[in-house]
Amino acid sequence: MPLWYPKKREVRRALRDKNLQNALKKASANHFSKFKKTRDEVPWPEIKEKARAVREACVPQLDGLIEKFSKEATAAGSRVYRTSTPEETLALIEKILRQSKARLIVKSKSMVSEEIGLNPYLEKKGFKVVETDLGEWIVQLAGERPSHITAPALHKTKEEVAELFSKHLGRPVPPDIQEMVKITRQELRQVFIDADVGISGANLAIAESGTLVLVSNEGNARLVTGLPPVHIALVTAEKFVETMEQATTLLKALITGSSGHKMTSYVSFITGPSKTTDIEKELVIGVHGPKEVHIVILDNGRLDISRDRDFEEILYCLKCGGCMLQCPVFQAVGGHVYGGQVYPGGIGILLTAATRSPKEIDKLLDLCADCKKCEEFCPVGIPTSKILLKLKNWKGPTLFERAISAIFGRLSLSDGGTKALSVLQKIWQKNGHLRKLPFAWAKGKHFPALNLKKDAASEKEHKGEKIYLFEGCLVKFFFPDIRESVVKVLSRFGLDVVCPADQACCGAPSHHLGDTSDVRKLMKANLKSFEKEKPDYILTVCPTGNSILKRLYPELDGAAAPWAEKVHDFTEFMVKRGFLPEDKKNGKQGEVFYHYPCHYLNDLKLKDEPLKLLKSLGYDPQAESEPYACCGFCGVFSVKNPEIAAKFWADKKQKIEESGRAVIATDCPGCIFQLKAGLADLEKKYTVKHTAELAAERLGEDDSLSPRS
Numbered sequence: 120m121p122l123w124y125p126k127k128r129e130v131r132r133a134l135r136d137k138n139l140q141n142a143l144k145k146a147s148a149n150h151f152s153k154f155k156k157t158r159d160e161v162p163w164p165e166i167k168e169k170a171r172a173v174r175e176a177c178v179p180q181l182d183g184l185i186e187k188f189s190k191e192a193t194a195a196g197s198r199v200y201r202t203s204t205p206e207e208t209l210a211l212i213e214k215i216l217r218q219s220k221a222r223l224i225v226k227s228k229s230m231v232s233e234e235i236g237l238n239p240y241l242e243k244k245g246f247k248v249v250e251t252d253l254g255e256w257i258v259q260l261a262g263e264r265p266s267h268i269t270a271p272a273l274h275k276t277k278e279e280v281a282e283l284f285s286k287h288l289g290r291p292v293p294p295d296i297q298e299m300v301k302i303t304r305q306e307l308r309q310v311f312i313d314a315d316v317g318i319s320g321a322n323l324a325i326a327e328s329g330t331l332v333l334v335s336n337e338g339n340a341r342l343v344t345g346l347p348p349v350h351i352a353l354v355t356a357e358k359f360v361e362t363m364e365q366a367t368t369l370l371k372a373l374i375t376g377s378s379g380h381k382m383t384s385y386v387s388f389i390t391g392p393s394k395t396t397d398i399e400k401e402l403v404i405g406v407h408g409p410k411e412v413h414i415v416i417l418d419n420g421r422l423d424i425s426r427d428r429d430f431e432e433i434l435y436c437l438k439c440g441g442c443m444l445q446c447p448v449f450q451a452v453g454g455h456v457y458g459g460q461v462y463p464g465g466i467g468i469l470l471t472a473a474t475r476s477p478k479e480i481d482k483l484l485d486l487c488a489d490c491k492k493c494e495e496f497c498p499v500g501i502p503t504s505k506i507l508l509k510l511k512n513w514k515g516p517t518l519f520e521r522a523i524s525a526i527f528g529r530l531s532l533s534d535g536g537t538k539a540l541s542v543l544q545k546i547w548q549k550n551g552h553l554r555k556l557p558f559a560w561a562k563g564k565h566f567p568a569l570n571l572k573k574d575a576a577s578e579k580e581h582k583g584e585k586i587y588l589f590e591g592c593l594v595k596f597f598f599p600d601i602r603e604s605v606v607k608v609l610s611r612f613g614l615d616v617v618c619p620a621d622q623a624c625c626g627a628p629s630h631h632l633g634d635t636s637d638v639r640k641l642m643k644a645n646l647k648s649f650e651k652e653k654p655d656y657i658l659t660v661c662p663t664g665n666s667i668l669k670r671l672y673p674e675l676d677g678a679a680a681p682w683a684e685k686v687h688d689f690t691e692f693m694v695k696r697g698f699l700p701e702d703k704k705n706g707k708q709g710e711v712f713y714h715y716p717c718h719y720l721n722d723l724k725l726k727d728e729p730l731k732l733l734k735s736l737g738y739d740p741q742a743e744s745e746p747y748a749c750c751g752f753c754g755v756f757s758v759k760n761p762e763i764a765a766k767f768w769a770d771k772k773q774k775i776e777e778s779g780r781a782v783i784a785t786d787c788p789g790c791i792f793q794l795k796a797g798l799a800d801l802e803k804k805y806t807v808k809h810t811a812e813l814a815a816e817r818l819g820e821d822d823s824l825s826p827r828s
Contacts, residue, residue: 125455126482129455141276142276143273151745154379156379157548166372166587167497170371176361177365179425181425183393187327195391197414203418204419208415208417209236211415212351212415214242216241221315221349223246224314226238226251227317227318227319227339228252229335230320230461231353231354232436233265234355253272253303253337253339253424256303264455265418266455269439273453277296278294311347314347317345317347319333319352321354322370324440325366326359326360330388332370337503340385341387347409349407349409350392350411352413355417356416373498376496376498393410402476432501433501435501436499441497447748447770465504469507471828480671488753491722492717511632511633515667516634524632527592538812584656586617586653586655586656587618589616591659591660594661597788597792598788604809604811604815605689605815608814621648626671629662630671643676645668646679649682660786663718666722690725694728694732699732708736708737710739710782711780712743713729713740713741715785716750717747738784748767751797752789752793757769781804781805785807785810788809791807795807
């Protein structure tokens with residue numbers, strides 16, 4: 120096991136915990152089924168676009184919004200305080216409680232209270248604190264911390280909750296969810312009535328009116344904020360919007376992302392303490408609701424982040440928690456392993472860096488698989504994995520990572536090392552695969568062997584459009600048939616293809632190892648090659664390479680921008696240019712299982728293109744049912760986290776076997792590497808091909824399948 124493997128004991132424990140695995144599987148499946156139904160019924164892309172626009176408008180002006188909110192909330196009868204640190208916040212809340220002569224405090228769900236350690240602090244000071252959200256009450260009874268932002272007890276099965284309730288109540292409680300909810304209602308009802316103070320968080324705060332916005336399903340938040348005579352609201356600095364209209368826009372995105380529903384059971388708008396003017400229109404504070412509303416606005420590093428162009432998007436987060444239930448790493452090990460000290464998941468790592476210390480997340484950065492499922496799902500479009508990689512590169516590589524990065528760079532620029540490896544691999548090579556490699560990350564897999572076939576790109580004088588094929592390392596060293604297939608197909612459509620020997624690795628491995636300096640070196644080599652060839656288009660056959668060329672290069676060097684505009688994925692290019700053959704087979708060519716590479720789907724946003732191309736070739740393609748499973752290759756991630764990657768692969772293999780199809784198509788050499796390695800020893804023989812290979816086979820074997828343009 121590599122020395123830099125993060126949290127290896129916790130990871131192993133989580134992967135072997137059957138109860139945790141069962142709970143995570145059920146929770147993610149239930150959330151996705153509800154979300155998918157709502158997503159298909161509402162204009163979800165439009166909701167996301169509008170919600171992001173609100174965040175883009177509000178986050179840069181948080182200082183002004185907080186100032187305006189404070190003025191309006193004070194005018195409405197609230198008492199507003201601003202604090203900078205958790206310590207300052209805790210002392211202030213204790214002071215308010217002492218002044219209120221409080222003993223019993225009820226709380227609704229508040230992650231910021233977890234952030235500042237409110238419960239243990241108050242309990243040490245002699246106060247009794249009772250969580251009233253069902254999930255929070257469960258973890259409070261268990262003496263644990265939340266494993267999810269909106270579903271704190273997501274890591275527990277109903278059997279474990281029943282056992283916990285039985286112990287707490289001193290009587291048997293059956294593992295019946297309906298019964299346990301009924302018991303919760305009975306146990307907590309009197310607590311609401313007896314409480315001296317209610318403490319809540321806030322989902323949003325509206326500056327124009329000084330209004331707090333709280334979202335809940337259980338109804339406990341309304342009781343916490345409405346029954347006790349004193350209400351204390353903890354609000355973090357990023358929650359502020361200008362108008363009610365902006366708040367309702369964010370509410371749509373938050374609720375669908377969080378619960379999968381169109382609307383939650385309760386949305387409360389609280390503007391000051393309860394009041395009446397029913398007798399002679401004279402204002403009297405304190406009727407049925409609280410007489411006092413104290414609003415504590417905590418910064419804890421957030422305002423500094425709001426002024427940082429590299430990291431301000433962290434503050435866009437609505438705390439819906441939906442991204443975690445899309446994340447394969449979270450689904451594999453849960454939020455107690457994958458996340459920060461308080462906030463779970465990939466976004467939790469970012470929030471930890473923003474509110475605590477970037478040093479606390481150093482070892483956590485390697486747990487992100489960079490599949491970008493969280494980015495695709497996020498209601499406000501936070502590029503979570505991109506920012507995690509930015510932090511990784513900001514931290515810089517370890518000496519070991521720097522050495523690995525250097526190897527990738529040198530192998531891609533020189534054939535010497537690979538020729539030596541091609542000889543060495545014969546020790547483990549059999550039937551085109553490497554077997555029983557002496558590495559932990561290779562356990563149980565038979566990887567494809569190096570295949571150094573000579574470049575087959577056209578060297579003739581170019582008369583038509585010139586295509587620069589950026590093949591990438593895996594194609595160059597393992598799958599040259601993909602390169603030859605692309606040349607064959609594009610030549611059939613009258614295009615001239617070059618695949619220069621001087622092209623370098625795109626830099627993806629170095630980028631994921633945190634070595635920006637090596638990425639820049641490789642980028643310069645590739646830009647020099649582009650400039651030399653001056654192609655009309657640059658085609659990739661790997662979605663990760665495509666993203667590096669198209670998105671990362673221009674960020675690192677403005678000179679890359681003109682070339683980035685020419686970058687296209689092979690299959691995307693074929694479909695968008697109309698290079699689809701006239702199909703005369705009507706799907707009779709054969710059944711194909713199509714595997715969506717994570718970056719292809721979530722980063723390049725390509726979903727329909729491969730299916731269109733395969734159908735035009737006479738195949739009957741079947742994409743797996745949603746949610747799409749990651750194959751577990753994930754580049755550097757699978758080497759650093761082999762046990763988690765193995766869990767991904769187990770889920771993918773199950774879907775392949777259930778499809779009943781023997782031919783598997785995809786558009787990523789990395790996925791092909793993983794699929795070939797994982798399927799090599801199965802009793803049923805599978806054929807794994809890049810879409811370009813299937814296209815070349817069909818166009819070459821059937822002259823009647825004429826090109827159409």
